[in-house]
Amino acid sequence: MKTIANIFIKGLLFTLPLVITFGLIYWLFATAESLLKIPLQLLLPEGWYVTGMGVVSATVLIFCVGLLVEAFLIRHLFTWLEKIVERIPLVKTLYSSAKDLMYFFAGGQQNQMSRVVSVSFDNGIRLIGFVTCDEVSLNGDDDLMTVYFPMSYQVGGYMVYLPKSRCEFLDIPVQKAMQQVLTANVRRPQNT
DSSP states (O other), X not given: OHHHHHHHHHHHHHHHHHHHHHHHHHHHHHHHHHXXXXXXXXXXXXXXXXXXXXXXXXXXXXXXXXXHHHSHHXXXXXXXXXXXXXXXXXXXXXXXXXXXXXXXIIIIHHHHSOEEEEEXXXXXXXXXXXXXXXXXXXXXXXXXXXXXXXXXXXXXXXXEEEEGGGEEEEOSOHHHHHHHHHTTTOOOOTTO
């Protein structure tokens, strides 16, 4: 019975990441298609709409918004709209959190979390963290850094002000360290 459970768990470990990845991609495509299907059917002559045009239109639309944001006048308009959104209590929290998350996944973390540090505690306990700001002044203490400690298997973590002397800089790429932290350094066997 234990062998059957082990085989099932191995199958689950192999298929679950695939299902999650392709499920998310399918959800994104299906959402884009369903949101843009009706407007496209209204704009195009009857019978011209083909499944997939919604996804292509969403991609083109997002690219065009990116181009507009690069334009000087439009960038100021978006900045003005952001300031309005950031004044609405609940919307402000949701918007800024979503914006920070997208910035993180889009590669902005390379600029913000440029270095990996290890911080030692009592009994030899060490945590891996990411420096988000080198120079912080807090209540007259100017020798501080902001270090972010993400939690494994969760979207969240702790932001801590630490003296620079408590941080040991590690020679590990940020992406590799983040992968270790987020997966609790669980590694799959090499023969699978």
